[in-house]
Amino acid sequence: MKKNRVIPVLLLKNGWLVQSREFVRHQNLGNPIDAVKRLSKWASDELIYLDITRDDIYDIRRDDQGYENISSFLGIIESISKEVFMPMTIGGKIKNLHDIEERLLIGADKVSINTEAYEDDKFIEIAAKEFGSQCIVVSMDVKKTEQGNSVFTNFGTKDTGKDALFWSKRMENFGAGEILLNSIDRDGTGEGYDIELLDQISSECTCPIIALGGVGEWNHFKEALDKTKVDSVAAANIFQYTDQSVYLAKKYLSNNGCNVRKPDLLKI
């Protein structure tokens, strides 16, 4: 039987692994390559790697760290793919087909596209035709506004005014293979997923939905799997703070009747 996936999301800013809270505050967590090796050992089902390095103003302050440009982000990914053997999704700064190809060649299985899906109406359709839907993930950052669930782009700074359900159906019709559905309101709060949002989108879309934003305890994963039709549950911060985090999460889920891959710690 096909399993529900448990997916750590790693946020990379200027080459460093960071924690994010409501898309505004970012705290440095250290070396991303070491983090990935740990997550792999704990039997993560997949990894999502998002480069959230912002504009030059932010980068200049970190010039001395030697990681600021996009090529070193890809360099990090390339080193990771030599040591970690699981599916990998890479997102951030993808503007054209060349960007996608470049990421696939260094070991990505999928790419996650957010802002460009909005900026260029045809991009998802063209990308899905070129590389296949299976490697095109559309990432949606959703925030509650007076209008309802609104899709934000540009790292959560720009309100597109598009309704989340409308947008997810549109992206699916254009050929998105999966949707990474993130709640800006819940980001980094540890209060749990926006279950209502997940339920609404996952009931209407046929492509797999990956839930993100707000997990503070293992039970939040179970809640999403029990109450909604999401295919996968993802989180960032919670996986960084606990030793053997993914293993413990999967053990909890598997003991509580969820359909996840056995938490075997790779003992074969």
Place this chain on the structure above:
Amino acid sequence: MEMMKKNVCILDYGSGNVGSVNNLLAFIGIESLISNKPDDIKGSTHLILPGVGSFGSAMEKMSENLPINLIEEEVIHNKKPFLGICVGMQVLANFGFEFGQHEGLGWIDGTVDLIEVGNNPLPHIGWNNVDATRESKLMNGLNEINDFYFVNSFCFNAKNKEDILAETTYHQKFTSVIGKENIFGVQFHPEKSQGAGQKIIKNFLEY
């Protein structure tokens, strides 16, 4: 007993990312190279055919870039162990029906057809169980932990039941591992399947 030194030739026909298979072999300490040169193919102890893309385009690229006759000589006549991955498994069939009808290598009798999935989405993406249908060296030790990572819309329908080594259920059962003497094929991606993937590759190298 001294083990014969293994060296793997990953057949290079210009199809997507063959790097991850090579990375996996390096990680488990096996000498390997990505090549389409006759000397490298003849000099290797094992052959791996990775595959990304559709059946027809894979066959087309293979006939342009690989010495197929030499490979057939090595595999069919000299019985060199061979493993096809994903589309690399599918091209072992007589025919594939992705974007029209295409002729395959025909090393294992069968056809490659769209999986019947009912209301489930295609492609079939994610971790799924691979259940052995009979004992084989390839699936040795993989009864308990047998989740592998899949990305496929098509599957191998083997003509002879004895060529089927394992099955996977997605709406209904499809063949996920085939084997006939020294020729093996897996529908999933061992190079993305963590410990289970490394185990099956090691099993193949023991053959």
